[in-house]
Amino acid sequence: MSDRIPVKNVSGVEVHQPNSANKKRHPSRSRIYVRAVKGPLETFRRFFGLFFLALFAVLPFIQYNGRQAILLDITEQRFSFFALTLWPQDLTLFAYIFIISAFALFFVTTFAGRVWCGFMCPQTTWVYIFTWFEEKIEGSRNKRMKLDERPMDVDKFWRKTLKQFSWWTVSILTAILFVGYFTPVRPLFMDFFTFQTGFWATFSILFFAVCTWGNAGYMREIMCTHICPYARFQSAMFDQDTITVAYDARRGEARGPRPRKIPHEELAEKGLGDCIDCNLCVQVCPTGIDIRNGLQYECINCGACVDACNGVMEKMNYPKGLIRFASEDSLAGGTTKVFRPKLIGYFAVLVIMIAVFAANLLYRVPLEVDIIRDRNSLYRETNQGLIENVYTLKILNKSQQPRTYQISVEGLPSYELIGNKAVQVDGGEVATLPISVATDAYNLEDAVTEIRFNVSTITSQGEEIQVTEPSKFLYR
Ligand code: SF4
Ligand code: SF4
Secondary structure, eight states: OOOOOOOOOOTTOOOOOSOTTOOSSSOOOOOOOOOOOOSHHHHHHHHHHHHHHHHHHHGGGOEETTEESEEEETTTTEEEETTEEEOGGGHHHHHHHHHHHHHHHHHHHHHHSSHIIIIIOHHHHHHHHHHHHHHHHHOSHHHHHHHHHSOOOHHHHHHHHHHHHHHHHHHHHHHHHHHTTTSOHHHHHHHHHTTOOOHHHHHHHHHHHHHHHHIIIIITHHIIIIIOHHHHHGGGTOOTTOOEEEEOHHHHOSOOOOOTTSOGGGTTTTTOOSOOOOOHHHHTOTTOOOGGGOOOTTOOOOOHHHHHHHHHHHHHTOOSOSEEEEOHHHHTTSOOOSSOHHHHHHHHHHHHHHHHHHHHHHTOOSEEEEEEEOSSOSOEEOTTSOEEEEEEEEEEEOSSSOEEEEEEEESSSSOEEESOSEEEEOTTOEEEEEEEEEEOGGGOOSSEEEEEEEEEEEOTTSOEEEEEEEEEEEOO
């Protein structure tokens, strides 16, 4: 069985297009005035978005052991997540996180289309916040259209100014919070509003503020339809059982206006479907498409048209669900197959990757040791006639607690360590320790002897942490 969605020729398609009266090669797009909609999906989307917005705003302020719990410190190359601190050496863990995110997205998209875009994507959430301000200040869709058409006057001026003020306030707060994930957020807030932030912090905040303002205020659906790569490759994951927002053409056609008093049972006799052609589903669509034209890559699965159409169906006394979350198969009268090879495959890889990630995290040794041999001299003889090699140990304590590390050497029958045999390293710090190993020449059979440095510690819970690093002992 082919997983491809059959290509259909849809006549009379009116996809949202740049102003068709303008025949320039790259004409400017016509602005979308989104109509507000009410319904269970919209309410769910609003609370879901607000929940993640609250999480985004609160997380950087949470303290753990007297420091910012989540801090991605790029200058120090230290990434803290509560009790866990990751370093560039933990690159594989970051790679697992990206792979898990990718497969989670593949799985969700194959199962339920672009629900990530419609319900969780920051772009959608911020556009929602911006349009909320727009609606409160400039009024409903029709009022906004009229306001934009008329020349500047006092009323228009104060509304536009207030809207810009609210947009910029949200943008700057967003940018400070975002930068606050990379640099301590509490002083950042104080410093920014007292003009004391350094150049890079100020530049980053202004840059992200401009991006937020531009994306959520003006770019809006262009981000979802032309810039975001996800919109382009999602179709590779769709199949006939993917649940997306869809118009039931078998039930809706032939569309057209009709008096409200015609009972639903008599529509077929009059050659009418359930769609009254009110255009509400198009007016509430944030990407400006007409879902009645079939599955389109611009659709972000937000469900606004579902709520709008259900409201119309309710008023007309027709059954709800003319536009609904449904698969191609179920729309064609079949049943949606949940357990299918592609979905099971994505799920299996996801579970395996999560297990591998968890195992890596669980067995991760919070200690990193680097051994650097002294390159200036191969070896030297001590006053006692011993052969001495000099090394520099770099000990990185990847935990968040100070620890004392013991140093020992394997591979020589007897030896003497000249320098500290134990070193205390603060949590998240690197200690650089010059150390010499000296041994009797009788212990050395070859010019090069393979040795191993052991660096170990006992945690407060009694657990032993040990790292063994190979090196060479040179003679002759
Ligand atoms: S909202 Fe429903 S009834 Fe109105 S045009 Fe859209 S599909 Fe037809
Ligand atoms: S067609 Fe419906 S689900 Fe798709 S983006 Fe528009 S309103 Fe949202």
